[in-house]
Amino acid sequence: MRFADIPGHEDIKQHLRNLVDADRIPHAMIIEGPAGSAKYMLARALVQYIHCTSRENGDSCGRCPSCLQHESFNHIDTFMSFPVVKKGSTATSQDYIKDFCNFVEENPFMDFQTWQQSLNNTNARPMIYAEEAAMLIKKLSFAPRQSKFKTALIWLPERMQEAAANKLLKIVEEPYKDTIIIMISNESAKVLPTIYSRTQRIHVHRYEDSETQKIIRSIYPELTEQNISDIAHLSRGNINYALNTISQSEDRKKYLAYFQELMRKAFQRKILDLRQWSLEISALGREGQMRFYEYCSRMLRENFIYNLRQPELNYLTSEEESFSVKFSRFVNHRNVIGLMKVFDQARIDISANASAKLVNFDVAIKCILLIKK
């Protein structure tokens, strides 16, 4: 990651550059600010700049062996710590390092919810455990292999167990001379105060609307300017929020099409088509199928309410509404509860890892039986 790869935040980039150029890099620093900004990217660009052997024009070169190691998340003197959930009795970031690198690559704005979901255990709260801190301190105690400085990136220090924070405090208080610890925090008020007070703070402000618009436009050039400006305004500088809003509305369109097809084919009793439909739904993946069945429940509820002719109670997009105008009369007091149960049960079964193809086909058959009631 080079500074040039990061949109906006020019003042922070200059400040970080100055610290390195003047050889005034603090041993412990915290890059803090609201979620959904480029804090982690800035931290990555900073360590790459520190280690680069041929810096040019205030940025790392992107070509030297050290830069190449950084670009592939393989820098020999850089360690990454981040919140994880326990696997059995132990849990360190080492157990999840591959997943984390993929996550960082795909989510440069570091959406915590996406990370939590990728851990596949939505009930557990991801934490940085004491054993992680112990491991990190041990790694930092060795001499650097090829660089002047060893660097550690700690994502979300506010999620450190107290025992972990107390361990880390010792090396923040008495740092090894060749070590730089960089913490990246969304909620620095929750960081252990004794750690916080001993670190140099770099505050990253939220993105301005115009910057958010630029970022959205670069990722989704097909959106209209009105759309881009609405989303930027609503997201208040949180790029994760903006990107999630867009992908949810894309999902909604896709789910509406699948829901329409299910209802239409169930009404026509086209069993072979529904078999194909159930295969297509299976391809959405576990999370996607769970969201789809949640969507089905919502559409069912909205269509039932639609019959009551109380528009203030309805929350439908214009596309959904144009479908509901004709469809809602098929949802009535005889079948609404049965259909609701079918979708709820499907979501539960999918979340419990039941065979998706069977579950989806079963949904289709039950819809055939219920839709003409």
Ligand SMILES: [Zn+2]
């Ligand atoms: Zn380089």
